[in-house]
Amino acid sequence: xxxxxxxxxxxxxxxxxxxxxxxxxxxxxxxxxxxxxxxxxxxxxxxxxxxxxxxxxxxxxxxxxxxxxxxxxxxxxxxxxxxxxxxxxxxxxxxxxxxxxxxxxxxxxxxxxxxxxxxxxxxxxxxxxxxxxxxxxxxxxxxxxxxxxxxxxxxxxxxxxxxxxxxxxxxxxxxxxxxxxxxxxxxxxxxxxxxxxxxxxxxxxxxxxxxxxxxxxxxxxxxxxxxxxxxxxxxxxxxxxxxxxxxxxxxxxxxxxxxxxxxxxxxxx
Numbered sequence: 288x289x290x291x292x293x294x295x296x297x298x299x300x301x302x303x304x305x306x307x308x309x310x311x312x313x314x315x316x317x318x319x320x321x322x323x324x325x326x327x328x329x330x331x332x333x334x335x336x337x338x339x340x341x342x343x344x345x346x347x348x349x350x351x352x353x354x355x356x357x358x359x360x361x362x363x364x365x366x367x368x369x370x371x372x373x374x375x376x377x378x379x380x381x382x383x384x385x386x387x388x389x390x391x392x393x394x395x396x397x398x399x400x401x402x403x404x405x406x407x408x409x410x411x412x413x414x415x416x417x418x419x420x421x422x423x424x425x426x427x428x429x430x431x432x433x434x435x436x437x438x439x440x441x442x443x444x445x446x447x448x449x450x451x452x453x454x455x456x457x458x459x460x461x462x463x464x465x466x467x468x469x470x471x472x473x474x475x476x477x478x479x480x481x482x483x484x485x486x487x488x489x490x491x492x493x494x495x496x497x498x499x500x501x502x503x504x505x506x507x508x509x510x511x512x513x514x515x516x517x518x519x520x521x522x523x524x525x526x527x528x529x530x531x532x533x534x535x536x537x538x539x540x541x542x543x544x545x546x547x548x549x550x551x552x553x554x555x556x
Contacts, residue, residue, distance in 0.1 A: 501517045
């Protein structure tokens with residue numbers, strides 16, 4: 288073959304290859320731009336709904352952002368937004384798919400209603416803006432009617448509050464030093480506000496700055512272990528405890544008001 292024709296053929300092949308590569312890049316960029324536009328539209332709608340107070344709908348948009356764009360650098364922020372809305376709705380009178388409207392009957396007490404629905408008196412009071420234990424027969428109140436469960440990861444130092452399989456809220460915790468927090472599935476068998484700490488050889492009262500239990504205690508069906516607050520919030524996110532699971536006092540008080548005795552807690556490595 289004439290060398291001149293060979294050079295022309297090679298040049299044509301290179302040119303065609305360059306066009307194909309350029310076309311692929313253009314299509315890819317268009318897809319990326321289209322994806323970014325879709326994300327921006329979803330985010331704008333979520334923010335607008337949240338501003339208008341349509342929290343249930345806003346949460347659905349944040350959840351869609353998380354599911355549609357799991358590799359986005361903003362996915363943690365979207366998940367946190369959805370979780371924050373979960374808590375706002377939980378503590379509001381808004382009836383959601385996992386709650387019911389209950390009409391108070393003669394002879395009812397908050398404790399009786401809470402035990403009937405496996406929830407807490409604190410949650411009923413917060414959800415319905417009830418300031419004391421006095422309730423009036425005939426009044427309709429919101430009751431959370433779906434069980435919560437807890438998943439603790441020792442390697443991540445996180446506590447996931449879950450409703451069925453949905454992550455309802457993520458908390459940062461401290462777990463046992465030298466990996467000593469026991470692994471397994473446990474149940475909450477007792478709850479104490481402002482607990483006294485019975486340590487070896489001493490009793491540390493609630494108000495003492497040395498009381499490592501903080502403001503709340505939720506005990507496991509494994510003696511000596513449970514979930515509690517802390518006097519060392521800077522140590523959260525580390526493996527530093529004697530085996531229990533610590534949260535900030537604000538977080539443990541929130542969790543305490545949500546979960547009832549009997550709640551299942553699974554601890555994994």
